Amino acid sequence: MYKKNAGDSQENIHKNIQEYFMSKIHELASEYLDFSVEEQQAHALSMYGKYLLSWNERMNLTAVTDPRQIILKHFFDSAILSLKLSAIFPALPSLAPDDDSSTRSSPAASLSAVPVPPHIIDIGTGAGFPGMVIKIMQPHMKMTLVEASAKKISFLEHVACALELDVACLHIRAEDLGRRSDFREKADGVVSRAVADLPVLLEYAIPLLKVGGYFVAAKGQKVFEEIERAGHALEVFGACVEDVCEVNLAPEAKGHVLVVIKKIMPTSCSYPRRAGQPAKKPL
Ligand code: SAM
Numbered sequence: 001m002y003k004k005n006a007g008d009s010q011e012n013i014h015k016n017i018q019e020y021f022m023s024k025i026h027e028l029a030s031e032y033l034d035f036s037v038e039e040q041q042a043h044a045l046s047m048y049g050k051y052l053l054s055w056n057e058r059m060n061l062t063a064v065t066d067p068r069q070i071i072l073k074h075f076f077d078s079a080i081l082s083l084k085l086s087a088i089f090p091a092l093p094s095l096a097p098d099d100d101s102s103t104r105s106s107p108a109a110s111l112s113a114v115p116v117p118p119h120i121i122d123i124g125t126g127a128g129f130p131g132m133v134i135k136i137m138q139p140h141m142k143m144t145l146v147e148a149s150a151k152k153i154s155f156l157e158h159v160a161c162a163l164e165l166d167v168a169c170l171h172i173r174a175e176d177l178g179r180r181s182d183f184r185e186k187a188d189g190v191v192s193r194a195v196a197d198l199p200v201l202l203e204y205a206i207p208l209l210k211v212g213g214y215f216v217a218a219k220g221q222k223v224f225e226e227i228e229r230a231g232h233a234l235e236v237f238g239a240c241v242e243d244v245c246e247v248n249l250a251p252e253a254k255g256h257v258l259v260v261i262k263k264i265m266p267t268s269c270s271y272p273r274r275a276g277q278p279a280k281k282p283l
Helices: 010-032 039-056 067-088 107-112 131-137 150-162 198-208 223-229 231-237
Strands: 119-123 142-147 167-171 187-193 209-219 239-246 257-263
Touching: 010 039, 010 067, 039 067, 039 131, 039 150, 067 131, 067 187, 067 209, 067 257, 119 131, 119 198, 131 142, 131 150, 131 167, 142 150, 150 167, 187 198, 198 209, 198 223, 198 231, 198 257, 223 231, 223 239, 223 257, 231 239
Parallel strands: 119 142, 119 187, 142 167, 187 209
Antiparallel strands: 209 257, 239 257
């Protein structure tokens, strides 16, 4: 547990908190993760932790305020989801202009070799989980964070600016975004954690996905009951569950699972229904 010292200036407290986050991230990563957190990523996460705690004194961002718990329940839980995404959308090697490769013999061939970053949307991101952490861990992904609360959006914009992260923060409800022609059926991936029951979430997420795109939902222990209840919604939205995998993290963050859902058919223009309807009358 981080403890303030009497007489510490506000600036010193923030500096100390950031340093505390930094050392804890490395310590907990070696204990609980089977992948490494690079120095630059740990630095970004420790700044993020500092802002989360200081803004949380003024607005309700998270009930989790102990740095160890923030690291495990918010940062690492989201980082594991980002790893799943990177397996679905691996970073492609970019070709340098003077690359001596046979694919560069024709302009068309070299054009097709330019990697297009996958566009991922996080629905109901709250204080940025998992979306902001995904951008820190997988910077090649194009991230859009969607949130219904304007206050949370101002926090996210502050973090993105301070950490120099190129993420779009949209103050909009998922249902309204799914009806906008510039977002509908355009995303490669959608993610979401702790926002709604699966039948409701599917109505938020699937209309945003291209056919062939993936929705990765972070869920709890009752996931199989939710999947059963979502059978009709899966059929209506033309999607299927491809994988359900357990997240093996610290005891504090046990029982988390990731549900990987693939969109296999276009979505009827009747969906999503107007804002509030999916939650009021789930399919
Ligand atoms: N995903 C974050 C996490 O795991 O810490 C936040 C979870 S919080 C319990 C749910 C968030 O989803 C809230 O910030 C709420 O404003 C947002 N939300 C709920 N319904 C939404 C909708 N239809 N569109 C956009 N945001 C929504």
